[in-house]
Amino acid sequence: MITIDYKGHPKKPFKELVKTYSTKTLVLEDVLLDDDTYSYVYQDILDFLKYGLEYKEVREFPINFVFHQSDLDQKNATIYTLQCRHFLSNMVIWYAYMKMERTDLLDESRVIDWRDKSVQDIGDIIDNQIIPAYDGDFHTLNAIIDEIIFHIRAISDTFCLIFGYSASIWDIMQAEKANPEIHDLMYSDFDSTRQAKEIEDDLNDMTTRLIKAFGNSDSDLKPLIKSGKNLTPAQVKEIFLHVGYKADISSRTIPWFIGSNLLITGIDTPAGFYTGAAGGRKALMDMKLSMSKPGALSKKMNNNATSVVLRKDREVCNSTRPIYYNIKDEIFLKLLDGRTYYDEEGQEKILDGFKDTQLIGKRIGFRSPCTCTSKDGVCRACYGEKLFDINMDLFSPGSFAATVVSEPTGQLVLKQKHFQETHSDEITFAEEFYKSFDITATEVTVSDSVEDSLMILLGEVHTEETEDGDAYYIEEFNLIDYNGELKAHVQEEHGFKLYFSKTMTAIWKQYRDRPIPLDILDDYADDDESPVLFNIEIKSKAVSQSIQQITQILDSKDHMGYLYDIDGFCQKYAEIMMDAGINYNLVHLEMVARALLRKRDNELEQPDFGPNGDHEDYVILRLTTSLSKNPSPMIRLSSGWLKKALTSTALYQASAPSHLDPLFVPVLADVI
Numbered sequence: 018m019i020t021i022d023y024k025g026h027p028k029k030p031f032k033e034l035v036k037t038y039s040t041k042t043l044v045l046e047d048v049l050l051d052d053d054t055y056s057y058v059y060q061d062i063l064d065f066l067k068y069g070l071e072y073k074e075v076r077e078f079p080i081n082f083v084f085h086q087s088d089l090d091q092k093n094a095t096i097y098t099l100q101c102r103h104f105l106s107n108m109v110i111w112y113a114y115m116k117m118e119r120t121d122l123l124d125e126s127r128v129i130d131w132r133d134k135s136v137q138d139i140g141d142i143i144d145n146q147i148i149p150a151y152d153g154d155f156h157t158l159n160a161i162i163d164e165i166i167f168h169i170r171a172i173s174d175t176f177c178l179i180f181g182y183s184a185s186i187w188d189i190m191q192a193e194k195a196n197p198e199i200h201d202l203m204y205s206d207f208d209s210t211r212q213a214k215e216i217e218d219d220l221n222d223m224t225t226r227l228i229k230a231f232g233n234s235d236s237d238l239k240p241l242i243k244s245g246k247n248l249t250p251a252q253v254k255e256i257f258l259h260v261g262y263k264a265d266i267s268s269r270t271i272p273w274f275i276g277s278n279l280l281i282t283g284i285d286t287p288a289g290f291y292t293g294a295a296g297g298r299k300a301l302m303d304m305k306l307s308m309s310k311p312g313a314l315s316k317k318m319n320n321n322a323t324s325v326v327l328r329k330d331r332e333v334c335n336s337t338r339p340i341y342y343n344i345k346d347e348i349f350l351k352l353l354d355g356r357t358y359y360d361e362e363g364q365e366k367i368l369d370g371f372k373d374t375q376l377i378g379k380r381i382g383f384r385s386p387c388t389c390t391s392k393d394g395v396c397r398a399c400y401g402e403k404l405f406d407i408n409m410d411l412f413s414p415g416s417f418a419a420t421v422v423s424e425p426t427g428q429l430v431l432k433q434k435h436f437q438e439t440h441s442d443e444i445t446f447a448e449e450f451y452k453s454f455d456i457t458a459t460e461v462t463v464s465d466s467v468e469d470s471l472m473i474l475l476g477e478v479h480t481e482e483t484e485d486g487d488a489y490y491i492e493e494f495n496l497i498d499y500n501g502e503l504k505a506h507v508q509e510e511h512g513f514k515l516y517f518s519k520t521m522t523a524i525w526k527q528y529r530d531r532p533i534p535l536d537i538l539d540d541y542a543d544d545d546e547s548p549v550l551f552n553i554e555i556k557s558k559a560v561s562q563s564i565q566q567i568t569q570i571l572d573s574k575d576h577m578g579y580l581y582d583i584d585g586f587c588q589k590y591a592e593i594m595m596d597a598g599i600n601y602n603l604v605h606l607e608m609v610a611r612a613l614l615r616k617r618d619n620e621l622e623q624p625d626f627g628p629n630g631d632h633e634d635y636v637i638l639r640l641t642t643s644l645s646k647n648p649s650p651m652i653r654l655s656s657g658w659l660k661k662a663l664t665s666t667a668l669y670q671a672s673a674p675s676h677l678d679p680l681f682v683p684v685l686a687d688v689i
Contacts, residue, residue, distance in 0.1 A: 018164055018167075019052050019055060019056045019059070019112075019164075020056065021056060021059060021060055021063065021168070021171070022060065023063070023171045023172070023174070023175040024174075024175060026067075027064035027065075027067050027068060028060065028064055029061065029064060031065070031068045034061060034064065034065045034068075035065075035078075037061070038061070038062075038065070038078070038080055038101075039078075039079075041081070042081045042082060042083060042089065042096055043058065043080065043081065043082040043083075044082070044083055044084075044085065044086050044088075044089055045082055045083070045084050045085070045111065045120070045123055046084065046085045046086055046120055046123070047086065048082075048108075049111060049112075049114065049115035049120045049123075050115075051115075055108075055112065055115055058108070059105070059108050062080070062101060062104060062105045062108065063105060063172075063175075065078065065101060066101060066102060066105065066176070067175075070102070070176050075101070076100065076101060076102045077100045077101065077102070078100065078101040079098045079099070079100065079101070080098065080099050080100075080101055080104040081096050081097070081098050082096070082097055082098075082099070082104075083095070083096055083097065084097075084123045084124055085123075097125075097128065099128070102131075103129075103130070103131045103132075105172070106129070106131045106172075107128060107129055107131075109165055109168045109169055109172070110127075110129060110142060110147070110165065111123070111127070112161070112164065112165060112168070113147045113150075113151075113161050113162070113165060114127070114150070116157075116161045116164075117147075117150060117151045117153070117161065119150055119151070122150060127146070129142065133232070133233070134243070135232075135243050136243075139169065143162055143165070144403075147161075147162070147165075148162075148406075148407070155406075155407075155409070155410050156410070186280075188236050188237045188238075189236065189238065189280075191236065192230075192231065192234040192235075192236040192238070195234060195235070196230050196233075196234060198226070198230050199227065199230045199231065199234070202223050202226060202227045202230070202257070202258060203227075203257050203258065203278070203280070203281065204281070205223065205258065205259075206276065207219070207220075207259065207274060207276055209274040209276065209458065210457040210458050211458065212441075212443060212444055212456075212458065212459075213262055213270050213272065213274075213439070213441040213458070213459075213555060214441045214442065214443040214444075214555075215443075216261070216262075216274060217261065217262065217439065217440070217441055220254055220258060220259060220261055221250070221254075223254075223258055224250050224253055224254045224258060225250070227253060227257055227258065228242055228250065228253055251438045254438070255278065255279055256278060256279045256280050257278055257280055258278055259274070259275065259276055259277065259278055260275035260277060260278065260279070260284060260289070260293065261274065261275060261438065261439070262274060262275070262438075262439040262441065262557070263275070263292050263293060263295060263296025263439065264296060264439050264557040265295050265296075265298075266295075266298055268556055268557050269554050269555065269556060269557065270439050270441040270555045270556070270557040271292050271295060271296070272458055272459045272555070273288050273289075273292050275288075275289045275292060275293065277289065314423055314426065314564065314567065314568055314571075315419065315420065315423035315424060315426075317572075317640050317641070317644060318419035318422075318423050318571070318609055318640065319416045319419045319420060319423075320644060320647075321419070321609075321612045321613070321640060321643050321644050321647060322413070322415035322416055322418060322419040322608060322609050322611075322612040323413045323415055323416045323649065324413075324415065324612070324647060324649050325386070325395070325413070325414065325415025325416075325418070325608050325609075325611050325612050326393075326394040326395070326412075326413060326414060326415065327394045327395050327396075327397075327400060327405060327408065327409050327411070327414050328391055328393055328394040328395065328396050328397070328409075329393070329394065329409070331397055332391075332396060333396050333397065333398040334389050334390040334391040334396040334398070334399060334627075335390055335627050335628060336384065336388050336389055336390045336399060336626050336627060337626065337627060337628045337632075338388040338626035338630075338632045339358075339359060339382030339383055339384060339385065339388065340382070340383050340384075340385035340387055340388060340583060340584055340587055340607065341380055341381065341382050341383075341584045341588075342380070342381055342383060342584075342587065342588055342591070342603070343379075343380050343588060344376050344377050344378065344379055344380075344381060345377075345378075345592075346377060347374065347377065348595065348600060349377075349591070349595065350368075350370050350373065350374065350376060350377055351370035351371065351600075352370070352591070352595075352600060352601070352602055352603045353368050353370060353383065353602070353603055354368060354369065354370025354371070354403075354602065355367065355368065355370070355401045355402060355403035355404060355602070356368050356383050356384070356401045356602075356603075356604065357383065357384040357398050357399070357401065357402070358376075358381050358382060358383045358384070359381070359382045359383075365384070365398070367402060368383075384398050384399045385399055385587075385604075385607045386399050386400055386604060386607045386608050386610075386611045387583055387587065387607045387610050387611050387614060388583070388624075388626035389611070389626075390625065390626055390627045390630075395414075395608070395611070397409075400414075400604055401602070401604050404602060404604060414608060415608050415609070415611070415612060417605075418604075418605035418606075418608035418609055419608075419609055421601050421605045422594060422599060422601060422605050422606055422609060423567075425597070425598070425599045426563060426564050426567065426597065426599070439557040440557055441555050441556070441557050442511055442513075442555050442556050442557075443511075444456060444459070444509060444511075444513060444553055444555060445509065445510040445511065446507065446508075446509060446510065447505070447506075447507075447508075447510070449496075449504075449505035449506075449507075450505065450507050451464075452464070452466070452467075452505070453467045453468070453471065453496060453504075453505065454467075454507075454550075455547075456553075459552055459553045459554070459555060460518075460549045460551070460552055460553075461515065461549070461550050461551040461552075461553065462546075462547040462548065462549055462550060463535055463538055463547045463550065464547075465547070467535060468504075469536075470498055470499050470536075471496055471497070471498055471504060471534075471535050472496070472497050472498070472499065472532035472533055472534050472535065473494055473495075473496060473532065473533045473535065474494060474495040474496075474497050474532045474533075475491050475494045475525065475533070476491045476492060476493040476494050476495075477491065477492075478490075478491055478525065479491070479492075479514075488516055488517070489516070489517040489522055489525065490514040490515055490516040490517065490551075491514070491515050491517075491551075492508065492509075492512065492514060492515065493506065493507060493508040494507050494515075495507070497532060509553065511556075513553050513554065513555060513556075514553070514554060515551035515552075515553060516551060516552045516553070516554065517550075517551065518548070518549040518550060518551060518552060520538075520541045520548040520549065520550070521549075521550045521551060524537065524538075524541075538550075563593065563596065563597035566593045566596075566597075567590075567593055567594070567597075570586070570589055570590050570593055571590075571609075571613070571639075571640045572639050572640040572641055573639070574639065576637050576639075577589055579637065580636065580637055581633075581635070581636060581637070583610070583614070583635065583637065586610060586637055587603070587606065587607060587610060590606050590610065591603050591606060594606065610637070612643060612647075613637050613638045613639075613640065613643050614635055614636075614637060614638075615635065615636055615638055615643075615646065616634055616635060616636070617634055617635065617636045618634075620636070620638060620642075620646050621646055
């Protein structure tokens with residue numbers, strides 16, 4: 018590993034560095050000759066930036082270079098130029114070509130324009146350029162990538178201390194002047210009579226646009242945005258756009274839109290303070306009540322999937338049972354990148370999650386760890402070629418998969434202490450409803466275009482005790498004419514309750530079980546405005562809901578109805594994870610699911626999905642049950658089934674590996 022002094026004083030005077038690099042044309046082939054020449058130039062460029070990264074003339078100082086000495090020897094040689102900061106960033110990536118001894122690959126296509134790159138782009142460069150260029154052993158490649166990541170972080174740490182990563186109000190105002198869209202977004206207004214779901218969707222879209230605009234600006238916010246971690250979209254929304262909606266402790270969206278942001282006016286109304294305080298209580302309770310759940314779930318998943326490994330060779334199994342996915346959108350498609358699927362002719366192909374957009378909207382069969390027939394681990398075709406090459410040397414890719422898909426649930430809970438956003442359900446009625454009624458935000462009123470001589474026949478009226486007395490609500494009502502003929506049946510499609518307004522409560526007490534003529538509402542009209550009949554309480558998806566759904570799909574008795582349906586199980590599991598914002602390759606979900614699959618008549622035996630196997634002879638065990646029937650005796654012993662396991666001969670027959678096995682052997686090398 019090369020040694021660079023990131024935080025010390027520059028080794029050379031500023032004038033010497035300016036003179037050297039303003040007159041020199043670097044030859045990358047020579048710079049990348051060995052560790053000494055590489056670290057010499059790298060240290061110079063780094064030290065040059067230390068003298069004044071905050072000054073434009075320093076960070077944009079031009080570095081001239083060619084790729085190979087033969088290029089420089091040509092009469093009309095093409096000399097390339099990069100800003101000093103971008104040249105240093107490229108050197109971090111070019112390090113890989115030096116260590117792989119593949120500097121011959123360096124050309125124009127290997128020069129990265131860092132102005133529009135994010136953390137995700139760095140990952141794509143490593144995946145799509147560096148890894149395919151190397152044909153050596155995995156451990157060396159892993160060390161190279163590890164050094165790249167180390168130096169990226171080291172640069173960030175170095176200049177965070179110098180630069181502070183502070184964003185001044187003046188700087189943001191300058192960004193507004195340079196890009197009018199930033200100003201328009203920050204001072205936007207919303208019609209609060211619209212549904213909460215509609216406003217939330219618009220806010221999310223505006224947040225995406227604002228992040229992109231700040232990312233393209235020449236402001237202090239740009240590095241924060243580009244880093245991808247320092248500011249989340251939800252934080253950007255509250256700081257620069259609108260605080261929006263909050264949920265109460267019962268996970269109901271409070272129907273008061275906080276139409277201000279923290280930067281320009283702050284929370285500036287009593288209602289905004291009250292709503293924010295109620296939302297803060299909800300966030301605190303979610304964090305306290307749900308903190309232990311992700312960790313417990315992750316531990317169960319890890320222990321259960323530890324015996325799921327990959328083959329140590331490149332042989333392919335004879336599975337004839339694919340897993341079918343309905344590819345809903347581009348994100349879903351990307352989560353299947355690199356997987357083997359079957360086309361319309363039944364031929365196997367490798368999916369490109371960024372190009373094969375023609376598959377969106379289709380039901381496609383994929384080779385899967387769930388149905389791989391290999392006895393000594395999942396084969397490369399069922400796991401996916403790209404990830405197989407990366408993860409084949411892991412002790413337990415199953416445990417790794419469990420960590421990948423479970424760890425973010427804990428982060429969701431931790432985020433609650435910083436902010437709380439709502440994900441409100443949409444209020445939806447049948448088309449006939451809108452011919453006679455209007456809905457404004459969460460209030461139902463009679464439409465101006467309603468037919469004459471109509472009456473409301475209420476359904477069963479329920480009473481609910483509240484702090485302010487009894488509240489009354491119905492779940493449905495009929496709209497009839499004076500002859501009793503049904504004109505429309507009204508019921509919110511998600512089952513939301515219709516709570517009586519004060520006006521409706523007074524009218525109901527007058528009419529009781531009789532139909533209520535709509536004409537009578539004219540007596541309650543105020544300034545020609547139709548009175549409110551019902552208020553609807555809308556639900557917001559709580560942070561803990563994602564954890565509950567993941568637990569339900571993995572550890573409920575019927576797996577949400579997919580006990581004997583592995584395709585439906587994987588589809589639903591994927592949708593739950595995506596809905597929670599956990600977007601990892603779906604092969605990891607399938608590795609977890611593989612650990613739950615057993616034969617129906619023998620829950621200690623794996624199903625046979627080969628050409629001669631019974632593809633219907635399987636059951637998906639509960640996560641807890643699967644732990645007690647795990648192939649590894651060490652897992653079973655630690656899962657609360659000691660007595661049962663010791664009295665069963667299956668204990669002595671089991672031999673699958675687990676993370677606990679090294680604790681019971683004299684020589685670690687035997688199992689690692």
